[in-house]
Amino acid sequence: MKSCLVVDDSKVIRKVARRILEELDFDIREAVDGQDALNACHDMLPDVVLLDWNMPVMNGLDFLKALRASDGGDKPVVVFCTTENDMSHISAAISAGADEYIMKPFDREIIESKFSQVGLI
Amino acid sequence: MRKEDFELLSKILKERSGLVLSEDKVYLLESRLTPIARKKGMETLDDLINEIRLRRKEDLLREVTDAMTTNESFFFRDNTPFDLFKEDVLPALMKNRANKRLRIWCAAASTGQEPYSLGIILKEMETQLSGWKIEIIGTDLSQDVLDKAKAGIYSQFEVQRGLPIKLLMKYFTQAGEMWQISEDIRNMVTYKPYNLLDSFGMLGKFDVIFCRNVLIYFHQDTKADVLNRLREQMPEDGTLFLGAAETVLGLTDKFKPVSGKRGLYKTSEYMTQALKAG
Numbered sequence: 076m077k078s079c080l081v082v083d084d085s086k087v088i089r090k091v092a093r094r095i096l097e098e099l100d101f102d103i104r105e106a107v108d109g110q111d112a113l114n115a116c117h118d119m120l121p122d123v124v125l126l127d128w129n130m131p132v133m134n135g136l137d138f139l140k141a142l143r144a145s146d147g148g149d150k151p152v153v154v155f156c157t158t159e160n161d162m163s164h165i166s167a168a169i170s171a172g173a174d175e176y177i178m179k180p181f182d183r184e185i186i187e188s189k190f191s192q193v194g195l196i
Numbered sequence: 197m198r199k200e201d202f203e204l205l206s207k208i209l210k211e212r213s214g215l216v217l218s219e220d221k222v223y224l225l226e227s228r229l230t231p232i233a234r235k236k237g238m239e240t241l242d243d244l245i246n247e248i249r250l251r252r253k254e255d256l257l258r259e260v261t262d263a264m265t266t267n268e269s270f271f272f273r274d275n276t277p278f279d280l281f282k283e284d285v286l287p288a289l290m291k292n293r294a295n296k297r298l299r300i301w302c303a304a305a306s307t308g309q310e311p312y313s314l315g316i317i318l319k320e321m322e323t324q325l326s327g328w329k330i331e332i333i334g335t336d337l338s339q340d341v342l343d344k345a346k347a348g349i350y351s352q353f354e355v356q357r358g359l360p361i362k363l364l365m366k367y368f369t370q371a372g373e374m375w376q377i378s379e380d381i382r383n384m385v386t387y388k389p390y391n392l393l394d395s396f397g398m399l400g401k402f403d404v405i406f407c408r409n410v411l412i413y414f415h416q417d418t419k420a421d422v423l424n425r426l427r428e429q430m431p432e433d434g435t436l437f438l439g440a441a442e443t444v445l446g447l448t449d450k451f452k453p454v455s456g457k458r459g460l461y462k463t464s465e466y467m468t469q470a471l472k473a474g
């Protein structure tokens with residue numbers, strides 16, 4: 076079973092994402108902001124991170140940069156999942172090492188489509 | 197809905213588009229046609245049906261048919277056919293076409309995602325394909341979907357189904373909440389209205405035909421007839437792609453599936469030759 080770290084400050088979004096990803100057979104952990112996610116990655120690197128952008132303490136982009144700079148941090152697939160839906164945000168995320176990008180609102184089909192593109196399903 | 201009304205509507209739909217409606221789809225007729233009645237200022241669906249029965253006006257029949265067809269499509273739908281096109285079909289054609297010309301037909305192009313996915317694949321292979329003249333023709337019964345295809349403007353939802361983010365970045369520009377595919381790619385595709393029930397004579401021959409997710413709505417006889425006539429539109433080494441839930445088996449012996457290549461069909465002559473050649 077593949078593991079997914081769901082990073083979002085909204086409890087509702089984490090719950091929805093968890094439900095969709097569990098149905099797709101992922102083992103889920105949750106983090107509430109970038110720092111929390113870094114700690115979680117430190118404990119154990121997940122196969123994939125589903126990552127919000129705007130969060131308190133540490134935002135998604137800063138988390139991504141820190142992750143990619145850390146030991147083994149190039150391995151997890153990172154899929155942004157954010158309301159930021161303009162080209163400049165998308166480019167910034169991809170240049171920082173994101174593998175895919177989901178613009179909210181999302182549904183099961185979009186998650187499935189994006190995860191299969193990066194070879195997770 | 198009364199039985200004779202259902203029969204009238206399903207007859208019209210079958211004649212005009214090939215679509216077969218089983219009686220358990222009455223709710224679909226009701227939910228899709230009632231808005232048309234309302235738009236025309238009529239009180240109920242019965243009024244619309246009476247109008248159809250009395251006058252059979254061409255635009256109304258077209259509108260009714262359009263409303264009943266399913267236009268859903270997405271970029272790189274099912275992935276495999278597009279991988280096969282790129283890694284299998286195209287390399288073979290590049291070896292076998294000395295005149296460096298290719299013609300590709302999307303026979304139920306809908307809102308353009310299928311022809312544009314092919315356009316993107318070809319654009320990505322630009323250097324290998326330099327000197328080649330490749331035509332992509334997209335046809336559909338419905339003028340409305342073709343207008344949308346030509347504009348190449350998609351919602352955020354549509355560009356997230358099947359399209360990798362890097363291709364979105366490379367080939368689309370943002371226009372408010374919508375995304376428009378680049379002019380380069382749009383110019384690779386020619387759209388025209390065409391009914392699969394009509395003779396294909398005028399269209400000429402194609403090296404590759406995508407006829408995906410449309411036969412599934414047709415009656416067995418109509419499927420067989422369309423498949424037999426598609427065969428006439430391609431050379432012996434032509435390739436046909438069907439949708440994931442469609443097949444030639446039990447319908448025609450003019451095409452054969454190719455094992456290990458899902459959704460891809462070759463002409464029977466070609467398969468016989470290939471067998472002989474070992």
Ligand SMILES: C[S@@+](CC[C@H](N)C(=O)[O-])C[C@H]1O[C@@H](n2cnc3c(N)ncnc32)[C@H](O)[C@@H]1O
Nearest residue numbers: 213265266269304306337338391392408409410
């Ligand atoms: C579900 S879409 C398929 C789009 C695309 N090929 C795909 O696989 O994603 C089916 C399309 O077939 C068109 N169609 C239905 N009957 C047709 C007919 N008799 N001739 C041509 N197009 C037809 C509909 O208008 C609709 O746009």
